[in-house]
Amino acid sequence: MEITMKNITKVYGDLTVLRHFNHTFRKGETTCIMGPSGCGKTTLLRLLMGLEKPDEGEILGLSGLRLGAVFQEYRLCENLNAVSNVRMVCSHAFPKERIIHALTEVGITDSLYKPVRDYSGGMKRRVAIVRAVLSDPEICFLDEPFEGLDEATRSAVGSWLYHQLSGKTVLMVSHDEEDALRMDASIFRLDQDI
């Protein structure tokens, strides 16, 4: 029950981001990928999500899995409200009340029906988090999921997310060890000497 990145090399023009990189992530657990800015953390997630192709190497253990993701740039439909954004990833029969309940639990209450273009960055991030969770992923990728949230919200949303994703495979990126702690994640430091 593992996801293996085997001999992965990723190059952008003159820049080699990963060179002959090998690592195994355990399924059913949360791993927090940490490392200096620009070291390739997002690239690593994008390779695992299949959004980038490695120049060399292979990734094993992911095929057929249902993916969920929170991207740094939210990727919401700006003209739709929070409920509609989440509803897009749910099955037809999924009760709207459960969507509203989840959004309320992360603190999106009175703005549920406003277009998300009018939301703050922190609110957009919380909508993206609820969308990722309610898509019922088998593996969830979280790229700096708590960025832009104040300490109290970070803690409340972190605890909600931890409970929702418990037992699933989660690969997250963060600069903050507190985030790893609140998600009960093991830390993987990406510090390749390229």
Ligand SMILES: Nc1ncnc2c1ncn2[C@@H]1O[C@H](COP(=O)(O)OP(=O)(O)OP(=O)(O)O)[C@@H](O)[C@H]1O
């Ligand atoms: N599509 C791309 N084209 C060219 N260069 C890229 C591309 N994507 C990433 N890079 C470069 O690859 C390197 C690694 O980027 P990446 O976003 O993976 O780093 P990171 O560790 O996630 O950084 P941060 O912590 O700042 O988010 C950076 O130098 C970045 O500029």
